[in-house]
Amino acid sequence: MTRLGQSSIEDVVAAMTLEEKVRLLRGKGVSISGEGGPTVGVKMDERVPGAAGSTFALERLGIPSLVMADGPAGVRIAPQREGSDVRFHATAFPIATLLASTWDQALVEDVGSAFGHEAKEYGIDVLLAPALNLHRFPLGGRNFEYYAEDPLLSGKMAAAFVRGLQSQGVGASIKHFVANNHEWNRFAMDVKVDERALRELYLRGFEIAVKESQPWTVMSSYNKVNGEYTSECARLLTRILREEWGYDGLVVTDWFAGQDVAAQVRAGNDLLMPGTDAEETEIGEALASGALEEASVDRNVANLLRLALKSPTFAAYAYGERPDLASSAVLARRSATEGMVLLKNDAGVLPFAGQGSLALFGNHAYDLIAGGTGSGDVNKAYSVSLREGLEAGGAKVDTDLAAQYQAHLDSEKAKQPKLTGLAAFMPKSPIVEMTLASELIETAADRNAAAILVIGRTSGEFADREASDFLLDNGELSLLGRVSRAFRSRRKPIVCVLNIGGVVEVASWRDKVDALLVAWQPGQEGGHAVADVLLGEVNPSGRLPDSFPMMLSDLLAAENFPGVATGEATMRAGAVPVTPSEIEYRDGIWVGYRYLNTFDKEVAYPFGHGLSYAEFTMTDLDLSSESFEDELVASVKVANTGAHAGKEVAQVYISAPSSDGFEKPSEELRAFAKTRLLSPGESQVLSFRLTLRDLASFDATRGSWVADSGTYVLKVGASSRDIRASARFRLASTRVIGGAAKA
Numbered sequence: 170m171t172r173l174g175q176s177s178i179e180d181v182v183a184a185m186t187l188e189e190k191v192r193l194l195r196g197k198g199v200s201i202s203g204e205g206g207p208t209v210g211v212k213m214d215e216r217v218p219g220a221a222g223s224t225f226a227l228e229r230l231g232i233p234s235l236v237m238a239d240g241p242a243g244v245r246i247a248p249q250r251e252g253s254d255v256r257f258h259a260t261a262f263p264i265a266t267l268l269a270s271t272w273d274q275a276l277v278e279d280v281g282s283a284f285g286h287e288a289k290e291y292g293i294d295v296l297l298a299p300a301l302n303l304h305r306f307p308l309g310g311r312n313f314e315y316y317a318e319d320p321l322l323s324g325k326m327a328a329a330f331v332r333g334l335q336s337q338g339v340g341a342s343i344k345h346f347v348a349n350n351h352e353w354n355r356f357a358m359d360v361k362v363d364e365r366a367l368r369e370l371y372l373r374g375f376e377i378a379v380k381e382s383q384p385w386t387v388m389s390s391y392n393k394v395n396g397e398y399t400s401e402c403a404r405l406l407t408r409i410l411r412e413e414w415g416y417d418g419l420v421v422t423d424w425f426a427g428q429d430v431a432a433q434v435r436a437g438n439d440l441l442m443p444g445t446d447a448e449e450t451e452i453g454e455a456l457a458s459g460a461l462e463e464a465s466v467d468r469n470v471a472n473l474l475r476l477a478l479k480s481p482t483f484a485a486y487a488y489g490e491r492p493d494l495a496s497s498a499v500l501a502r503r504s505a506t507e508g509m510v511l512l513k514n515d516a517g518v519l520p521f522a523g524q525g526s527l528a529l530f531g532n533h534a535y536d537l538i539a540g541g542t543g544s545g546d547v548n549k550a551y552s553v554s555l556r557e558g559l560e561a562g563g564a565k566v567d568t569d570l571a572a573q574y575q576a577h578l579d580s581e582k583a584k585q586p587k588l589t590g591l592a593a594f595m596p597k598s599p600i601v602e603m604t605l606a607s608e609l610i611e612t613a614a615d616r617n618a619a620a621i622l623v624i625g626r627t628s629g630e631f632a633d634r635e636a637s638d639f640l641l642d643n644g645e646l647s648l649l650g651r652v653s654r655a656f657r658s659r660r661k662p663i664v665c666v667l668n669i670g671g672v673v674e675v676a677s678w679r680d681k682v683d684a685l686l687v688a689w690q691p692g693q694e695g696g697h698a699v700a701d702v703l704l705g706e707v708n709p710s711g712r713l714p715d716s717f718p719m720m721l722s723d724l725l726a727a728e729n730f731p732g733v734a735t736g737e738a739t740m741r742a743g744a745v746p747v748t749p750s751e752i753e754y755r756d757g758i759w760v761g762y763r764y765l766n767t768f769d770k771e772v773a774y775p776f777g778h779g780l781s782y783a784e785f786t787m788t789d790l791d792l793s794s795e796s797f798e799d800e801l802v803a804s805v806k807v808a809n810t811g812a813h814a815g816k817e818v819a820q821v822y823i824s825a826p827s828s829d830g831f832e833k834p835s836e837e838l839r840a841f842a843k844t845r846l847l848s849p850g851e852s853q854v855l856s857f858r859l860t861l862r863d864l865a866s867f868d869a870t871r872g873s874w875v876a877d878s879g880t881y882v883l884k885v886g887a888s889s890r891d892i893r894a895s896a897r898f899r900l901a902s903t904r905v906i907g908g909a910a911k912a
């Protein structure tokens with residue numbers, strides 16, 4: 170008898186009818202019962218309520234139904250089930266941007282492993298994470314789900330996360346492949362991008378993640394790239410992903426993505442999710458008319474079977490629905506503290522050292538934003554506010570002020586409409602800051618030792634942020650100005666905490682605060698984690714994964730963001746009516762610090778920046794050779810010369826020589842490492858291995874990665890603009906690396 174696991178994959182495929190094969194290529198439909206989930210599509214029969222989707226079983230051949238759930242900040246399932254009082258919560262970890270800010274691959278691997286544990290214990294086979302599109306522009310609505318503006322940092326973080334997740338026997342889905350950097354018109358957006366930028370920036374992180382972590386699945390994206398839906402593009406899904414990079418897993422569509430089902434199947438998009446009856450009909454018709462050959466169907470089904478073989482469900486894993494949430498909470502807190510970035514700390518006002526009570530201003534001091542919205546959100550059991558975190562850390566908080574804020578928040582929340590369906594999935598309008606009476610601010614300044622002002626921002630699926638969201642609004646600016654004046658006139662400090670999912674403008678107002686901490690959206694343990702840093706329990710060691718520009722217009726992408734409308738609506742699945750648009754990535758490779766550094770633009774804070782309560786030196790830079798043959802090892806000594814124990818991140822940038830006017834960035838991140846916790850006076854030697862690819866750029870005219878001959882400068886820094894040591898080496902002759910799939 171033919172059965173999966175006992176017979177070869179080929180035999181199992183051969184034992185199926187054509188109808189059975191086609192059925193396996195689409196999922197069962199979308200869930201309508203997940204709290205906060207969309208109410209579109211058909212109801213699937215749910216083994217895990219609130220999961221994003223599942224595949225069909227074929228019992229006669231021993232093929233199980235696989236369950237897939239989001240997402241990048243934690244396992245997204247419904248906490249409540251009909252007829253049960255039990256709650257099924259998963260941990261809301263910090264957002265991906267915060268995890269990237271840790272620059273700590275071992276930590277991110279641990280976090281991935283905790284996600285894997287929770288997913289497995291809830292009966293999930295594939296977690297729809299990590300997401301690693303590039304932070305091309307600060308207004309990207311899903312930037313919080315993604316790691317960084319730099320592809321090496323993104324790719325390394327994704328790879329670490331996948332290794333951790335899959336170590337638990339649960340599959341990852343690296344998404345959204347590729348160039349899904351913005352949300353507006355996402356179902357139809359045509360991204361016009363040149364081959365060099367595609368290779369060096371947008372594909373690069375995926376290439377690293379595929380090669381270094383072998384994810385079980387890759388999710389193709391909604392958008393088109395140069396006129397073709399990625400889910401229908403054989404060059405991307407088969408020639409680059411599989412033939413060039415050696416990927417042997419499954420490719421799944423994003424939910425309802427693309428238009429031409431037969432083209433998706435042919436291109437190597439193995440599984441269509443969440444799956445519709447129409448897709449099944451279309452595939453059947455394409456096969457009958459000869460427009461689609463059965464060999465493509467067989468290949469895709471075989472990929473699904475290989476995935477099934479690895480799955481916990483196939484192994485009949487007896488999940489208990491009782492993951493170890495206590496351990497996850499500890500890790501959520503620890504990882505959050507490690508990714509907080511201290512941007513400024515004048516006169517060492519931080520950490521607070523028990524000097525008296527603290528006045529907390531801003532709605533989000535009492536209602537911290539744990540994460541963004543949409544599929545990247547988690548149905549968490551709780552979220553610790555900053556007030557709770559500080560009090561738990563032993564600090565005193567102004568309770569009168571707190572009471573005023575609480576009353577404001579309660580009454581404003583009561584007025585908010587109850588959202589259902591897609592609206593519940595999208596960001597809510599923020600609660601405006603209340604206008605505080607002058608007397609209240611003055612009294613608070615009299616009786617407290619310092620002020621903490623929290624500024625919050627949220628965003629999520631379907632929409633990018635507005636330009637106004639990048640700036641503080643009038644209410645926030647007025648609050649900031651008044652609190653700053655009141656406290657500073659009494660020689661008391663004011664600290665600002667940015668509770669954000671993406672970059673905001675800081676240059677125009679940062680002089681009004683003494684310290685500035687980017688706490689990102691730090692997950693359900695956020696209040697504890699921010700308090701750990703403010704109170705000095707943990708020395709901040711996060712470094713920016715994005716540049717903080719002076720103004721949005723300092724970035725080239727500002728010129729034509731979010732693109733132009735070009736025609737009539739073409740969306741297939743009927744969820745949101747959209748107008749198709751296209752966006753030309755005129756900035757090419759000049760994204761983030763690559764542009765800002767090379768063209769000497771002033772920035773508020775550069776890529777890689779972040780202060781510590783300690784100080785570090787980087788000395789004794791040593792190269793294994795002055796001439797590059799096949800690889801090179803660099804090492805540097807990092808020493809803690811400060812008074813607190815702390816961690817430093819050594820960032821290795823390369824300046825490559827150019828030939829024939831082929832422009833290259835003045836710095837490109839090629840390696841990085843974080844030290845262990847160094848006590849005052851302690852040091853650690855970090856080393857980095859560079860390969861030929863680390864010297865190369867993509868030359869589109871040759872269709873290859875090329876490392877030009879000449880002198881290279883290797884720079885080790887504490888940020889992309891704080892280079893502490895550099896050394897030169899030579900490449901004797903130009904080297905062309907073959908094997909890239911043609912454009």
Ligand code: BGC
Pocket residue numbers: 221239240297344423424544630
């Ligand atoms: C998102 C994906 C997500 C999927 C399933 C889509 O709307 O773009 O990131 O994994 O839904 O929820």
